[in-house]
Structure formats: C-alpha cells, structure tokens
Amino acid sequence: MPPARPSIRHLCLGSTLTPFLYPSLSEACAHSFARPFLVGRPSRPVRCSSSTAESAGSHSESPDDQPSHLNPTPDNYALTPFADRCILTVESGAGGHGCVSFLREKYIEEGPANGGDGGSGGNVYIQAVRGETSLHKLARRRLLKAGRGKNGQGKVKGGERGADVLITVPVGTIVREILRHDPIAEEIAEQERLERERGRPRWRNKKTEEKERQLEEDLEQGSYRKDKWLVFPGMVPSELNRLSFPPLPPPRKSHLAALQPQAPIWLDLDKHMETPMLLAAGAMGGLGNPHFVLPNQYRPMMATRGDPGMKMSLQLELKILADLGLVGLPNAGKSTLLRALSNSRARVGNWAFTTLQPNVGTVVLDDHKGRPKVIKRGRDGLLRDNFTIADVPGLIEDAHLDKGLGLGFLRHVERAAVLAFVIDLSAGDAVQALKLLWREVSEYETMRGKELNAETERRMDQMVTYEPPTRRSTPSEPADMLNSPDFDTPLEPLEFIPTTPISAKPWFVIATKADLPGTQDNYQQLQHYLEAVNKKAEQHPSGRKNAWKKGIQAVPVSAIKAEGVEIIPQLVMDLLEE
C-alpha cells in the first residue's frame, strides 16, 4: 500500500520548497512529490522549422538550447489580433413601407383596397460567448446595421422582416451607452407633452406656435406629410391637393421594445449567455391602404411609410474574467509558466515585452481518466474541473506614469479572483521586485477608484436627466399586453457587479527560474519576508489596511522544465474558495 498523500495545501503551509529545485532545503517534504499529479506533464518536443541564428541566440540563456513546448523558437507561435476596447454604433432596422393597392379582377375593375403592411426592421442582439477572446472584429466594423423591413405588396401581402444582427462578445465585456437617437420615442414623448399642455395658456414664440398647431392639426384631421405618407404612384399633384388625409396613426413601437434594457444601457456581461439579449428593437413597418378605409372613402389612395430605426453609440470594454491573474516584471517567465500549466501557445522570448496583449489559458484539472481529481465548487456554486489563467504584459517601475506599456493591461487581472506575483529569482532582489509590483498595483487601484467615482457621478447625472421614453398603447399594441409582456424566452437585464479591490484578493508568489544557480538565497530571503508579513512584523507590500494576508506563500518553480508547477493548481483552487 503506498502511503496516503498529504494535501498540497498542508504541504505549502509548511514549506513550499520543491525537492527538484532545492533538494538540500526541502528534504522534509520530499515524499510529497514522489507522485506528481495534475498538470506536471513533461516538456513536449515541438517540431521546429529552420531555427535561425537569431532565434538560437535569443534562447542562449535557457538551460538547454533545445527548443521545446516551453522554450519555443520565435516562429513557434502565432500572434493573434487583439483589442479590448471599441466604440460601436448600432442601428436597428427601419420598417418597410405600407402598400397602396386595389383588388383588380375580371368583372371587378375598381375593387377594394388590398395593400399589405410593411415588414418590421431587424433587431440588434448581443451575446457573450465563451469562444470569443477579443473585440478586434467589432473594432474594425464600427457600424452594425440591422436589415430594413421589406415593403408590403398587393393582395394584402405583408413585407418580410428585416435581418437581425447578433453581436457576439467575449465573456467579461462591459457595454456602456454613449449616445442614443430614437426618433419614435422622441415623437411619442413630444405628443405626450403636447397632450399634457393642451389647453394650458403659456407664452410661446410664433414659430413654435405654428409648428405645434400643425402637429395638432395632423392629429385631428390629417394632412399630407411627405415623411409619413405614401400616395398612389400614378397620382398627379392636383389630385394630391384634393385628397383628404385621415388623421396620422399614433407612433408605434414594436412589442419587443419592452425587452430592451433600460436606458442608458450599462451591462456587465460576465457570464456565458445561452440566449442573446435584445439591445435595440427594429422599427415598425408602415400601414397598407386598407387601414385607412372610411365610410366616405372606401378606396384610400395612401399608406404610411415605415418608421426609422433607432441609433445607438456603445462603448465596449473587455475585462478578462480569469480565475488567476499573473502579475510580474517583463521577462519574469509569466508566459512560460502559462505554457507549463495550460495548453496555451503564449509567445515566449528572452527579451522584455515579449507579450504585448493578454493571453488566457485554461488549466484542466481532471482529464477524466480514472478517479476524479481536483473538482471544487466555483464562485457560482457549480462544480468545476478547470480554471483559467490570464497572462498580461509585464509591468515596470513607474508604469503608473505610463512607462513601458503602462498599467492599462492590469484591468485584465483586476477581475481575477486570485493573483499570482511572478518573480524572477535570477534577476536581483526578489523582495524588492515584489514590493515594486505591489506599488504599481496600488497605484492602479487608486487610479481605478478615482475613475469609478467619476463614472458613478456621470451615471447618476444621466439617471437624473435621462427620460426613458414613455410608452402608450396603440390599436396594434393592446395595453394589457404592453403592461405584462409574456414572451417565450424572458431575457433579464444583467446587473453591473462591482469588483473587490485588488489588495483584498487572495494572492501568492511564484518564484520562477529556480533551476538557475545562485537563486536559493534569493528565494530564502523572499520566504523570510513573506513570513514576516504573515506574522504582521512587516507591513503588507500594498501598504493598505484591508489587504489580504491569510498565509501568503511563495512557490519556487522552474517553468521551463515544468518542475514545481504541479502544486499551483491545487493552491489556486484552495484560494478560489477564500
């Protein structure tokens, strides 16, 4: 019978030294690594195309110059396009026009009106899906327009609906409305204002008075308005002048508009969505001439035009929702670590700023061979057998002053549940490196705090001044249906979830390049420092009072040899439960 394996968490709390790396220091826990499990797969040989002198030179410092999965040649990766912000204009489809047509058959020369209604415009939907990782495709598009409804036809044929548009975004996208132009909502609001003010004497200038009188006249008896009415094509102007128009039908909104998120839109799409969510409903189509049949006018020569669509400017911002975020200086080995833990193809190179855009990898804990391995309940309470890691470009000193690539990419680890500070043991004092990273992260947190306050104020202002378009019932939309819409798939608006401050998140240190000679002392100093922080003898490196310090650990690894990384998944799963 083999001895029972102690839990990794227990081992880590005692000592996190890996016997592969520091045999002299870690004899006490050597037995625990006799059976490496989880991800510690050996380096996989990678087929390499002609390795140039340049590529060989760039890896001269690696322990063995043989290119491998963890030590790839520069041509061993593909750089995928990436964008994490974009501004998009979406437009719902306009309605098709109603039709002016009359029945004409043998022996019925002047038949009744039979023009069909115009089709309604296409809707704009949004859906956050797991497969998407970037907003670059949307950033290129800029304008997304749903299809226009088709015009109605004779024989009471209604027009076809316009084509819908579905915007697919990565999970973790935040959508904010910047601007909106909804002509029908504005028209409804204007009419309601007029109704409220009718009969109330007030001072007006001549121009507004004239405009309002015209509007009221249209409502009561109707007159020809080129933007609203369509007349029989063969009609000459003199006939048009003699034609009496019925009152203009009240502006209508599609019943789907009730499912639109309340304006101004603010969505945090932080979960995979099974069904799309409606952003903008298509406009209604025009009415065909049978709608205007009156006792004294049984052959109406007019139909209405389709309504114009609604236009919105949206700002999309992707904040990757990974479980573990890697924070480190450039060249610390973050991408190599990501490759060692997951199947990621992140770019690796022996120079600073190899990574220019965030990479996400998934660590599969259970390969479903044999007994179940580490399976825990995630943040959503569901059982999980994997977790995701986000690797972002390195930070340098004074990154908050926009040095290097600045702090912009930190927003991708901002929403990670656990943070790992990746420290290169061969690149000078590890404690100083850790303090530097925390200083920059704290600066980012302060900056975000200010931004969030400004954003909240802006939203509050909008809430106060923004008047959501009030709706009214029309003959085509009975009031009871509008008040209690009963649709097959209810789509609830998503709430904005504020994130926990970075310093309050559980964190640990991954000390990389522990295979290089002379790194042992550096690691020991780092461990002493963390012990002192745990015992409150030293201040938390973030300098904040509410910072997380429930047993901070340091894990020495050789990412390039995939040694010592076996314990990271269990450690992360334990911290995810915090």
Ligand SMILES: Nc1nc2c(ncn2[C@@H]2O[C@H](COP(=O)(O)OP(=O)(O)OP(=O)(O)O)[C@@H](O)[C@H]2O)c(=O)[nH]1
């Ligand atoms: N000896 C040794 N070398 C390593 C280890 N991990 C990474 N390296 C090497 O360090 C160099 C930098 O690795 P990267 O993974 O690109 O570092 P990074 O932190 O992602 O760098 P940036 O993307 O520029 O921030 C590469 O040449 C790796 O081969 C390790 O554990 N041991």
Ligand SMILES: [Mg+2]
């Ligand atoms: Mg990198």
